[in-house]
Amino acid sequence: MSGQSHGNEAPSEWIRHMLDMHAGAAVDAIDLASGFGRHAYLLTNKGLSVLAIDANPTVADELQATNIRFQQVDLELELWPLEGVEADVVVVSNYLYRPHLARVGDLVRVGGILIYETFGVGNEAFGKPSNPDFLLQDGELEICFASRFDTLAQFFGSVSEPKPAIRGRYCGRRRV
Ligand SMILES: C[S@@+](CC[C@H](N)C(=O)[O-])C[C@H]1O[C@@H](n2cnc3c(N)ncnc32)[C@H](O)[C@@H]1O
Numbered sequence: 001m002s003g004q005s006h007g008n009e010a011p012s013e014w015i016r017h018m019l020d021m022h023a024g025a026a027v028d029a030i031d032l033a034s035g036f037g038r039h040a041y042l043l044t045n046k047g048l049s050v051l052a053i054d055a056n057p058t059v060a061d062e063l064q065a066t067n068i069r070f071q072q073v074d075l076e077l078e079l080w081p082l083e084g085v086e087a088d089v090v091v092v093s094n095y096l097y098r099p100h101l102a103r104v105g106d107l108v109r110v111g112g113i114l115i116y117e118t119f120g121v122g123n124e125a126f127g128k129p130s131n132p133d134f135l136l137q138d139g140e141l142e143i144c145f146a147s148r149f150d151t152l153a154q155f156f157g158s159v160s161e162p163k164p165a166i167r168g169r170y171c172g173r174r175r176v
Pocket of ligand 1: 032033034035036037038039053055056073074075076077092093094095
């Protein structure tokens with residue numbers, strides 16, 4: 001899914017809340033498809049060691065003067081490109097690539113948490129993204145991760161902030 005987001009944009013209040021509630025013991029984190037790092041900044045400000053991953057090489061310039069590490073990775077290669085990479089917290093925001101969705105769970109260390117938030121089916125009524133490939137089905141994340149994660153929170157529906165949209169949200173703790 002294409003699009004850009006700058007590090008000085010406000011992070012998601014729901015992601016902030018999930019971190020406050022569930023990430024107390026975490027040491028390190030991955031911001032997957034980070035854009036310019038609004039959640040990477042949130043994570044580093046919480047004292048976590050952060051790896052931001054995105055296909056856009058210019059993210060490196062944005063994060064250069066910070067202690068956020070950056071890896072330029074194409075997450076949509078046929079073979080999953082992050083074999084063996086893991087962290088206590090993985091945040092995914094406004095990104096969906098179904099062929100590797102289950103592999104995102106591999107990035108979470110056992111005992112760690114996955115926090116995932118993106119647009120859902122029905123969002124086409126509000127504008128972009130409207131391509132069904134980029135829109136979650138209701139319950140899709142929970143079903144995808146159920147065999148390895150305990151659900152801590154989930155939501156699917158309309159929101160008014162920061163703009164009217166259909167959002168899907170999932171937070172789970174990896175058990176196996
Ligand atoms: C809508 S932005 C979301 C950025 C950030 N997560 C946020 O919420 O602010 C989507 C991000 O996915 C990245 N992206 C798109 N296709 C990608 C791919 N094949 N591999 C890695 N990153 C990709 C884009 O570069 C962009 O930064």
